[in-house]
Amino acid sequence: MSIKRSFLGVPIYLGSLLLALFLFAGTYSHAAHPDVPDSEDAIKAGEAIFNANCKTCHKLDQRYTGPALRGVTERRTLDWAKNFIVNSQALIQSGDAQAVALFREYNNIVMPAHDFLSDMEVMNLLSYIEYGGKEDASAQAAAGADGAAGASGGIPSEYLSIIVGVLILVLVLILVVLALIVSVLTKYLNTSEKVSEEDKAFINQKGDIKKVLTSDGVIVIVTTIVMALVVKTAIDGLYGIGIQQGYAPTQPIAYSHELHAGKYEIPCQYCHTGVEIGKSANIPSANICMNCHMHIQNVDGKEGVSPEIAKLYDAYDNNRPIEWVRIHNLPDLAYFNHAQHVKVGGIECQTCHGPIEEMEVVYQHSALTMGWCIDCHRNTEVNAQGNQYYDKLVQLHADSKDALKVKDIGGLECAKCHY
Structure with a gap:
């Protein structure tokens, strides 16, 4: 039996292949908070509230004047989401770190208070945000560049961060599992009488970290991540040209x-x-x-x-x-x-x-x-x-x-x- 390649390259190449597939797959699923109703009546009632109060500044799956809303009860606690909807400024002024960061990210644009909504209406609104409007996703994608230009941004930044984080975690887990497999196979081959001493010496050779870092697999992974971030930044920059949203110059008279x-x-x-x-x-x-x-x-x-x-x-x-x-x-x-x-x-x-x-x-x-x-x-x-x-x-x-x-x-x- 003759072994012509090192097991060390297997996890690196497989990991880079999986990373590339994930980066360009474009799928992302979420699990809404279990207390958010998913009935058709709740979704329909929430759609009416969304169209009357939120549609001007928000989209469900796309960054717009405000952030993409779907998945908010997964990214934040349910109470936080309800409090932000009812009176975002009160939450910001309380010093809540997440609310303050979101306010700054969107150029300090003030979202109107919705304290006239009952708790049930807020839950219906969250029901539509999490479960409604999905039938329109393909139509919005087919709308083309016009809709994308209005969004003043490409892939939402929060989605990109989540996707990259998940991919890195999955890649690390794959590398750990494959390293264990390599270890088990190495022990088995060392005890096998069918493997020659020359092959055993090859199997037991110590890894060279320098060779690993300069290997094709690592280069592909790093290059893919860097290119994804560069493309995302370039797209955001192009969509932002000429947009003055949030512009508030100082006037000669402080008119209120x-x-x-x-x-x-x-x-x-x-x-x-x-x-x-x-x-x-x-x-x-x-x-x-x-x-x-x-x-x-x-x-x-x-x-x-x-x-x-x-x-x-x-x-x-x-x-x-x-x-x-x-x-x-x-x-x-x-x-x-x-x-x-x-x-x-x-x-x-x-x-x-x-x-x-x-x-x-x-x-x-x-x-x-x-x-x-x-x-x-x-x-x-x-x-x-x-x-x-x-x-x-x-x-x-x-x-x-x-x-x-x-x-x-x-x-x-x-x-x-x-x-």
């Missing part, structure tokens, strides 16, 4: 939307007068501010003129425009009309700008990418009730069983935004 639009409930259209009649929402002039601040000089009845209102008076008295810093910027090649969306479409300001009435400092809430807009056009139903603008379109769509959506009235045509 939380105070004006939130506490005092001043309508957005009072200041942004062009939003219903033109392409731009326009920045209000000092004259509009002075309609109120001619009489209001401070906040909460305090005496004297506050420093920020004094800046307004200075601009007004000197007939000098306030140099506000633009927050939401679209590329010149894209055409967007506020009147079409707000007046005709009946879209609320918060749909694109987020909970503006809760912002002390305004920031860009949505990604505002091409994919983000197209995804909205695919899923948004046309508000045609009592709107004569859509009468003929509704008649043409009458034979269809599906609801009339923006995509059905040309919302996916290139020339709508690029001409």
